[in-house]
Amino acid sequence: MVVREQFQLDLNDLQAKLLELGELASVALKKSIEALETCNIEMALKVIDDDSEADALYEEINDFAILLIAKQAPVAIDLRRIIVAIKIATDIERIADFAVNIAKSTIRIGNEEHVQSLQQVKKMYNITTEMLELSLQAFGEEDVVKAKKVADMDDEVDELYGSTIRELLELNHSYPENIPQMTQLSFICRYLERSADHVTNIAESIFYLVKGRHYDLNA
Numbered sequence: 001m002v003v004r005e006q007f008q009l010d011l012n013d014l015q016a017k018l019l020e021l022g023e024l025a026s027v028a029l030k031k032s033i034e035a036l037e038t039c040n041i042e043m044a045l046k047v048i049d050d051d052s053e054a055d056a057l058y059e060e061i062n063d064f065a066i067l068l069i070a071k072q073a074p075v076a077i078d079l080r081r082i083i084v085a086i087k088i089a090t091d092i093e094r095i096a097d098f099a100v101n102i103a104k105s106t107i108r109i110g111n112e113e114h115v116q117s118l119q120q121v122k123k124m125y126n127i128t129t130e131m132l133e134l135s136l137q138a139f140g141e142e143d144v145v146k147a148k149k150v151a152d153m154d155d156e157v158d159e160l161y162g163s164t165i166r167e168l169l170e171l172n173h174s175y176p177e178n179i180p181q182m183t184q185l186s187f188i189c190r191y192l193e194r195s196a197d198h199v200t201n202i203a204e205s206i207f208y209l210v211k212g213r214h215y216d217l218n219a
Helices: 003-038 041-072 076-109 119-141 144-174 176-211
Strands: none
Touching (some): 003 076, 003 119, 041 076, 119 144, 119 176, 144 176
16 A cells, blocks of 8 residues: 555544544533433433543544654645644543533532523533534535534524523522522533534634634634
């Protein structure tokens, strides 16, 4: 097998690992929100325990990418593909960490009845996971149109975050005894909003991959 063919196989392997990491992060978010909805402490603990798998895969991706750079000395678009893979892996790993944070907040809330409907939280979650899925498709296809759509969807998450936090602040005055729970719910909203920001970072990395220059899609 010629060197170029092997290098392309290695790049494909790197992309496959990245998509696997994205799936782990997506599943972690799904389980953390489900645990919140159902007050399922055992599920929340499982999210925390399973994070070690995402951490290990993240390290594997980084090591593999660095090895490719050292062995192949890639240039131009190939070098950008590897650099972008490292950056995207970092953003995905942070999303997995936010899922863990949501699980920890769920544990702190415990079995208390929720003082606020989780409808807005679920909307934020649904948009964020849709963004993540679309961003990974955009990466695989090197599609800046899909990447731009991801960035546009982040505005919806920001609006939901703002309105939900305002509602929680108003509830603080009416139900001061529930401030600890509302604090945790505020944190959860923040973790989802930050997750969406990291997905937007992925979209920006795709623009860099395809266009060869940096774009601020949150501007």
